[in-house]
Amino acid sequence: MTLATPLISRKSGPLTGTTKIPGDKSISHRSLMFGALAEGETMISGLLEGEDVMNTAAAMRALGARIIDDSDGLWRVQGIGIGNLKEPTDILDMGNSGTSTRLLLGICASHELNAIFTGDKSLIKRPMKRVMEPLTRMGAQFLSRDGGRLPLAIKGTAAAKGIEYTLPVASAQVKSAILLAGLNAQGTTTVIERHATRDHSENMLRHFGVDVDIAKAPEGEAISVRGGAKLLGCAVDVPGDPSSGAFPAVAACIVPDSAIRLQRICVNPRRDGIYKTLKEMGADITYVKVETDAGEPVTDIVIRYNGALKGIDVPPERVPSMIDEFPVLAMAAACANGVTRMTNLAELRIKESDRLKMIADGLIACGVKLEMDEDSLTVYGNGKPPRGGALIETALDHRIAMSFLVLGLVSDEPLQIDDGAPIRTSFPNFIKLMNECGGMIEAAEPKAA
Ligand code: S3P
Numbered sequence: 001m002t003l004a005t006p007l008i009s010r011k012s013g014p015l016t017g018t019t020k021i022p023g024d025k026s027i028s029h030r031s032l033m034f035g036a037l038a039e040g041e042t043m044i045s046g047l048l049e050g051e052d053v054m055n056t057a058a059a060m061r062a063l064g065a066r067i068i069d070d071s072d073g074l075w076r077v078q079g080i081g082i083g084n085l086k087e088p089t090d091i092l093d094m095g096n097s098g099t100s101t102r103l104l105l106g107i108c109a110s111h112e113l114n115a116i117f118t119g120d121k122s123l124i125k126r127p128m129k130r131v132m133e134p135l136t137r138m139g140a141q142f143l144s145r146d147g148g149r150l151p152l153a154i155k156g157t158a159a160a161k162g163i164e165y166t167l168p169v170a171s172a173q174v175k176s177a178i179l180l181a182g183l184n185a186q187g188t189t190t191v192i193e194r195h196a197t198r199d200h201s202e203n204m205l206r207h208f209g210v211d212v213d214i215a216k217a218p219e220g221e222a223i224s225v226r227g228g229a230k231l232l233g234c235a236v237d238v239p240g241d242p243s244s245g246a247f248p249a250v251a252a253c254i255v256p257d258s259a260i261r262l263q264r265i266c267v268n269p270r271r272d273g274i275y276k277t278l279k280e281m282g283a284d285i286t287y288v289k290v291e292t293d294a295g296e297p298v299t300d301i302v303i304r305y306n307g308a309l310k311g312i313d314v315p316p317e318r319v320p321s322m323i324d325e326f327p328v329l330a331m332a333a334a335c336a337n338g339v340t341r342m343t344n345l346a347e348l349r350i351k352e353s354d355r356l357k358m359i360a361d362g363l364i365a366c367g368v369k370l371e372m373d374e375d376s377l378t379v380y381g382n383g384k385p386p387r388g389g390a391l392i393e394t395a396l397d398h399r400i401a402m403s404f405l406v407l408g409l410v411s412d413e414p415l416q417i418d419d420g421a422p423i424r425t426s427f428p429n430f431i432k433l434m435n436e437c438g439g440m441i442e443a444a445e446p447k448a449a
Contacts, residue, residue: 004419007401007431008444009408014257014305015437021245023048023238024266025426026172026200027296029056029099031236033107034208035077036065036085037183040233042208044075047238051425052097059104062088063115079233082184083158087113091151094119096352096396096425099173101150102131106177109140110160110184110227118151122352122396122422128152131177134165138181138189162187162227166219169347170320172197175223183210183229194220197320198270203295208234239266239298243324243399244427246274248437250328251406252303253283254335254385259304260437261288267297273322274329275301281309281336308383311338319344324351327403330359330379334368335410337383346375352422353395362404365390366411389413398422402430405441409434416444 028048033056035042047053057067057075064086066078080086085107092115094101101117105128108115118124129148136142139160144152162185165178175191179201182189202212202223208231213224245262252258267275267287279285284306290299309332322329326348333340348355360372367387369380388411394401401417408415423430431441 004446005421006416006418006444006446007405007420008414008416008442009405010414010440011411012255012409012440013438015248015252015255015260015439016258017437018261018263019248019433019437020263021240021265022050022427022429024241025050025052025243026099026198027204027238027266028053029103030200030204031238032056032060032067032077033103034204034231035233036060036063036079037082037107038079038208038231038233039081040079042077042079042233042236044077044236044238045073047075048241048426050428051095052100055093055095055097056100059092059094059100062090062092079231082229082231083111085111085113088115091116091118094123096120096122096422098123098126101128102173102177103180105131105135105154106180108154108156109135109138109181110158111156112158114153114155116151116153120396124150127350130169130171130174134163134174134178135181137163138185158184160185162189164190164192166192167194170195170197172201176201179205179223179225182225182227185227188224188226190222190224192217192219192222195317195320196221196270198268207236207294208232237293239293239296240264242266242271242274245301246325246328247402247406247427247430248434249275249278249285249301249303250332251409251434251439252305253278253309253332254410255305257305262301262303264298265301267299270321273318274325277312277314277318277322277329278309278332280312281332282306283309309336311336311340311381313341314343316344323347324399327355327359327399328406330363330377331403331407333379334363334366334381334407335385336381338381340379340381341376342378343376345377351397353397353400355397355400358393358395358397358400362390362392362400365392366407366415385410385412387412388415390415392417394419394422396422398425398427402427409439
């Protein structure tokens with residue numbers, strides 16, 4: 001058991017400087033997984049060295065790949081080729097990482113092996129049925145706890161069959177799990193998505209030499225791969241994570257006189273909804289020069305404080321492109337002038353925590369007026385930072401932890417969070433980076449709620 005790390009954040013001066021955000025988590029997971037499935041060597045630079053991605057690396061090693069961390073920040077993956085994964089000798093502990101678990105279940109589903117997956121207290125509550133159901137149709141077998149929860153066992157098969165599957169929820173993890181199983185299944189596997197979700201699997205599979213067919217379908221977009229696919233080892237330069245960049249970006253939007261530059265951020269249009277939304281709220285945000293690198297648009301982003309933000313209605317169709325950013329957007333909304341309405345948020349309830357509840361509980365404790373129902377959140381801002389002064393429960397959720405620490409940089413009274421340890425899963429140098437820009441975040445004495 002790891003000890004809780006209480007943290008406190010205090011009213012800060014302007015945030016300034018140029019800073020490098022760690023590598024994108026989604027692309028980092030996939031670079032290790034695809035590298036392991038490839039033939040030959042994959043060289044990864046800019047890999048996010050957070051706990052979630054390290055859990056993926058450990059799992060790929062347990063499945064037979066050789067992964068070497070060269071001390072100069074370069075990771076080398078010696079792939080073993082699709083179909084050649086070996087049965088892990090021990091339980092795969094995925095820690096806090098839903099992406100690792102769901103994508104790996106897809107990979108294991110079309111390999112002749114048995115594997116057992118488990119995770120931390122947050123991950124074992126999260127639903128796996130959404131991948132178990134389509135993967136069962138392809139031929140895999142599962143034994144799980146009630147409700148499709150971890151720990152679970154999967155029995156994969158080398159005789160998996162391609163399926164056509166329309167996603168019942170907008171989920172890149174489910175889409176990716178099915179496509180990855182399809183790489184070693186018989187025939188064609190097609191996933192139809194009604195709402196566009198992040199397309200890093202599609203982009204990166206192409207980068208590794210796989211034919212990914214994307215066509216218009218009556219219900220949306222049909223993405224297909226054929227079985228017997230071959231991935232070829234290649235170079236991957238992981239861009240900065242737009243989800244991690246959103247924390248200093250929102251901080252610069254709410255702390256007066258801030259001006260920061262985030263280097264080389266991935267601004268894939270299926271990921272950058274938070275930046276579009278902040279701009280609509282009146283933020284001064286510039287994409288300096290967008291360039292395409294391995295299929296991903298990348299740019300430096302400059303954010304300058306531009307006075308109080310204004311409340312808006314966030315378009316519901318934009319939700320998948322900023323699904324992880326609602327906790328930090330809610331902090332911006334709490335400081336904005338007017339009402340911010342966020343709808344279509346049911347998926348937030350099954351992330352690392354019930355994020356809707358954690359956001360609402362925390363903001364209410366800070367003196368913010370809001371309304372919440374099953375899948376929406378309305379925040380009433382008055383153009384001034386909230387009182388703060390609360391102890392925030394974070395429920396093993398890195399993004400809840402970082403969001404409230406950002407709010408503490410402007411709230412009247414310091415904000416304390418019960419546990420900052422999960423920040424290591426996605427943004428290991430968060431506190432250092434924020435403080436180097438002028439933030440005031442530090443370790444706190446444990447305090448009773
Ligand atoms: C991810 C997809 C999203 C996102 C998660 C990473 C991915 O999850 O919330 O942080 O890398 O595919 P869902 O597919 O469950 O929406």
